[in-house]
Amino acid sequence: MKNIxxxxxxxxxxxxxxxxLVSSAGLSYAEGDEKIGILVIAHGSPSDEWCxxxxxxxxxxxxxxxxxxxxxxxxxxxxxxxxxxxxxxANVTKIIALPLFISSHSSHIExxxxxxxxxxxxxxxxxxxxxxxxxxxxxxIKKGEDYVIRRVPLGAEGxxxxxxxxxxxxxxxxxTDAMDDHWLVAGIVxxxxxxxxxxxxxxTLVLVAHGTxxxxxxxxxxxxxxxxxxxxxxxxxxxxxxxxxxGGTEIAFIHHNETLHPEFTLRPIVENARDPVVVPLMVSEGxxxxxxxxxxxxNLSYAYDGRALTPHPNVADWIEISASEExxxxxxxxxxxxxxxxxxxxDDLGSAHGHICPCxxxxxKASQRAFLEWGRVRGRAPARGDLEIxxxxxxxxxxxxxxxxxxxxxxxxxxxxxxxxxxxxxxENYNYRFIEKSTGDMIVVSVKExxxxxxxxEMRKRCKRGVATPDERLAFKLAKEELKDKILYLPAExxxxxxxxxxxxxxxxxxxxxxxxxxTVPSASIDFGRVGAGMTSESQVITVVNTGASxxxxxxxxxxxxxxxxxxxxxxxxxxIGSFSTVVPSDTSDFRYEYEILANLVVPDWAGGTYNGTILxxxxxxS
Amino acid sequence: MIPILLLFLLIPQASGIGLGASPDxxxxxxxxxxxxxxxxxxxxxxxxxxxxxxLTVEGVNLTVDPQEFNLPAREKRxxxxxxxxxxxxxxxxxxxxxxxxxxxxGASGLGLGAALxxxxxxxxxxxxxxxxxxxIGLSTAIATVVILWVRRxxx
Numbered sequence: 144m145k146n147i148x149x150x151x152x153x154x155x156x157x158x159x160x161x162x163x164l165v166s167s168a169g170l171s172y173a174e175g176d177e178k179i180g181i182l183v184i185a186h187g188s189p190s191d192e193w194c195x196x197x198x199x200x201x202x203x204x205x206x207x208x209x210x211x212x213x214x215x216x217x218x219x220x221x222x223x224x225x226x227x228x229x230x231x232x233a234n235v236t237k238i239i240a241l242p243l244f245i246s247s248h249s250s251h252i253e254x255x256x257x258x259x260x261x262x263x264x265x266x267x268x269x270x271x272x273x274x275x276x277x278x279x280x281x282x283x284i285k286k287g288e289d290y291v292i293r294r295v296p297l298g299a300e301g302x303x304x305x306x307x308x309x310x311x312x313x314x315x316x317x318x319t320d321a322m323d324d325h326w327l328v329a330g331i332v333x334x335x336x337x338x339x340x341x342x343x344x345x346x347t348l349v350l351v352a353h354g355t356x357x358x359x360x361x362x363x364x365x366x367x368x369x370x371x372x373x374x375x376x377x378x379x380x381x382x383x384x385x386x387x388x389x390g391g392t393e394i395a396f397i398h399h400n401e402t403l404h405p406e407f408t409l410r411p412i413v414e415n416a417r418d419p420v421v422v423p424l425m426v427s428e429g430x431x432x433x434x435x436x437x438x439x440x441x442n443l444s445y446a447y448d449g450r451a452l453t454p455h456p457n458v459a460d461w462i463e464i465s466a467s468e469e470x471x472x473x474x475x476x477x478x479x480x481x482x483x484x485x486x487x488x489x490d491d492l493g494s495a496h497g498h499i500c501p502c503x504x505x506x507x508k509a510s511q512r513a514f515l516e517w518g519r520v521r522g523r524a525p526a527r528g529d530l531e532i533x534x535x536x537x538x539x540x541x542x543x544x545x546x547x548x549x550x551x552x553x554x555x556x557x558x559x560x561x562x563x564x565x566x567x568x569x570x571e572n573y574n575y576r577f578i579e580k581s582t583g584d585m586i587v588v589s590v591k592e593x594x595x596x597x598x599x600x601e602m603r604k605r606c607k608r609g610v611a612t613p614d615e616r617l618a619f620k621l622a623k624e625e626l627k628d629k630i631l632y633l634p635a636e637x638x639x640x641x642x643x644x645x646x647x648x649x650x651x652x653x654x655x656x657x658x659x660x661x662x663t664v665p666s667a668s669i670d671f672g673r674v675g676a677g678m679t680s681e682s683q684v685i686t687v688v689n690t691g692a693s694x695x696x697x698x699x700x701x702x703x704x705x706x707x708x709x710x711x712x713x714x715x716x717x718x719x720i721g722s723f724s725t726v727v728p729s730d731t732s733d734f735r736y737e738y739e740i741l742a743n744l745v746v747p748d749w750a751g752g753t754y755n756g757t758i759l760x761x762x763x764x765x766s
Numbered sequence: 767m768i769p770i771l772l773l774f775l776l777i778p779q780a781s782g783i784g785l786g787a788s789p790d791x792x793x794x795x796x797x798x799x800x801x802x803x804x805x806x807x808x809x810x811x812x813x814x815x816x817x818x819x820x821l822t823v824e825g826v827n828l829t830v831d832p833q834e835f836n837l838p839a840r841e842k843r844x845x846x847x848x849x850x851x852x853x854x855x856x857x858x859x860x861x862x863x864x865x866x867x868x869x870x871x872g873a874s875g876l877g878l879g880a881a882l883x884x885x886x887x888x889x890x891x892x893x894x895x896x897x898x899x900x901x902i903g904l905s906t907a908i909a910t911v912v913i914l915w916v917r918r919x920x921x
Contacts, residue, residue, distance in 0.1 A: 658786030658810050664880045665782035667867070671876070685878060690812050691786060702864075702879070709876060757877035759864060763885065764790035 179208045180235030181466050182226055184255055185243040187214030189275050193429040194218060196453035203459035206466060209233045215251055216292055216305050223258050227310040237315045239469045241462055244321040245352055245424055248363030259316045260309045265290050276430050319465050324367040326625045327457040329374035332422055336375055337387050339420045339446040344388040347416035348372055351409055352424040354396025368394040374621055381618040382596045390417055397435060409439050419445040427453050467632035475511040478526035495547045501627040502540025508630050509588040510548050512639050513577040516586050520643055529581050533558050535574040537565050566607050568600055583646040588639050594629055596622055657734045661691035662762035671744050676751055680744040687760050689727040689736040695762040698724045704756040712744045726765050783880045784813030785865040792847060794888030802850035809845055809863055811837040817865040826859025826886055827852055836868045854892035860885045
């Protein structure tokens with residue numbers, strides 16, 4: 144039986160080693176198989192002033208992957224093709240392409256798709272554009288087998304051409320949406336607006352974008368621009384300290400069909416708006432922000448500083464979070480009841496709950512973070528049946544998510560922090576304990592307080608009680624979506640605090656106990672040298688150390704003094720052995736109190752030769 | 767989950783011969799001569815070399831077990847101190863604990879050593895005294911019952 148047990152243990156150990164090797168091999172294979180690169184694509188401009196802030200925003204991006212910037216046109220040597228080549232040189236196998244464009248409904252997006260090899264032909268568009276103040280006809284034309292962008296100044300012949308060449312790469316390319324109505328862009332609009340507002344409660348935000356003359360795409364521009372304006376209004380009113388109240392919002396376009404959509408023409412909007420605050424929705428400052436918009440609003444009264452989206456830290460944040468949406472792993476692993484490793488995705492949990500709300504997102508990511516820590520500490524995923532989760536948040540989204548993960552309602556408990564309930568939540572409710580039942584070890588994951596905007600929980604309470612205004616409900620809904628994005632896509636260390644607490648079956652207590660009484664004599668012997676009979680030796684120092692916890696009375700006694708030489712001749716502090724006695728206090732700070740005794744020999748007349756013996760210093764409690 | 771608490775005694779290290787003991791005195795209190803009494807004494811090598819430890823009882827009749835043993839540096843050893851078959855009376859004495867290098871001192875001239883003296887005291891009750899006191903107690907109780915019974919009869 145003993146041997147069978149040993150073999151079993153050996154097999155288990157071997158299995159673990161094999162499992163670890165396989166999983167590490169799997170990991171390295173996965174990493175080797177998919178090496179990510181980030182490609183930021185901007186439109187570009189013949190003016191370097193336009194390009195500089197864009198380059199700056201890309202430089203600010205902090206991602207664990209190579210990041211390259213490519214311009215669609217106007218910037219030689221910094222084209223999309225150049226950027227992809229650099230990513231190829233970095234051996235990336237997957238390129239996440241992020242169009243740093245205002246709208247996904249720009250016709251340039253289709254041109255980008257063509258360059259990235261995501262469509263066979265570019266859109267054969269032809270439109271009148273203004274480049275650096277010069278009006279031109281811009282069209283995509285086919286020349287032989289290739290396509291080019293042709294730009295011809297009005298009334299001129301020839302013009303210039305720029306090739307539109309598909310990239311050559313084996314890497315998989317994924318193109319994300321443009322900036323559209325992302326909350327980070329709304330944050331920039333809110334900041335720009337706040338800088339211009341001086342009369343809270345009266346001013347009208349006029350958000351002006353480039354727009355499009357293509358009717359198919361125009362609705363998309365209208366939707367995202369108006370959503371941004373409204374988000375900015377709500378952010379300023381509810382999530383900014385001090386709050387900035389706008390009297391209203393309007394959106395306008397510079398380049399749209401004014402006959403069909405006169406309601407979006409900039410000048411009449413600004414003319415009719417009360418205290419207009421004009422904010423350009425442009426990627427970078429240039430001709431439109433400096434010349435076009437002011438010229439369109441000539442002789443009108445309005446607040447305007449011409450600042451575009453860049454430079455602003457939210458642009459780099461948008462690049463990071465948009466890329467994260469593509470590369471973030473939204474699955475976690477747990478051993479099921481049969482010992483098989485189970486993959487659970489966020490989508491599985493969203494389906495189980497009905498939708499992916501911030502609670503589901505928080506419960507999922509907290510579990511994923513805890514399991515990652517589990518893997519680091521234990522070298523394996525946790526197992527259903529041996530995992531208990533205690534949530535400080537009582538919502539259905541949390542409970543159902545945790546119950547799905549552990550496949551049990553018995554192993555999920557709610558323990559509310561004092562003073563909180565389902566109506567009155569605080570950041571303390573975003574705390575989760577993942578407990579290994581067999582050992583009691585636990586991983587505690589909590590959401591960092593800074594993730595919630597100031598007033599979030601108060602607003603939640605108003606919404607839950609049904610006393611919130613429609614604006615408040617809308618503002619809270621936007622804040623929740625923002626929170627969900629942050630929980631899911633910000634780096635985990637920015638979202639969660641993680642603690643591993645070992646509460647296992649053994650706990651080691653260490654104490655240094657000083658004996659009640661203790662004495663140390665550092666020297667093993669003493670040598671008085673050569674001393675003549677009838678003479679007195681020179682004094683020698685004998686150190687005695689009280690290493691105990693209390694004062695000690697030290698006396699002395701002789702051993703093995705067969706002839707009685709030392710009993711008769713030895714003097715300690717001038718006293719013979721039997722009379723010697725002294726108190727050596729204890730040092731309760733380091734428990735070491737040294738005491739020096741002067742010893743000498745008063746040699747009797749009868750003595751001669753060498754004498755052996757041992758003197759014992761005897762310690763006894765003085766208390 | 768039952769936590770097991772492991773207590774480590776980390777003994778202060780000192781060079782040379784070092785010797786410690788806990789407690790620093792033993793008071794058995796009143797001891798029943800028939801039952802005897804046992805106490806534990808910990809002897810600790812606070813030095814940095816193995817020691818030969820010898821225990822000697824001074825002035826009193828006690829049993830010390832073990833009386834002699836080797837004790838590695840920074841280790842401790844429990845010694846049982848017991849009283850049995852001893853006459854009634856007050857007893858005071860001590861246990862002398864001496865230490866020398868376990869390899870033998872081998873030194874010529876005047877060697878130095880460390881020792882501890884742990885005072886011991888106890889009181890053994892006399893059996894006669896116990897019997898007399900018991901008889902007095904019993905008689906008093908009987909007398910009280912009788913008096914109470916007589917008074918009730920009179921009433």
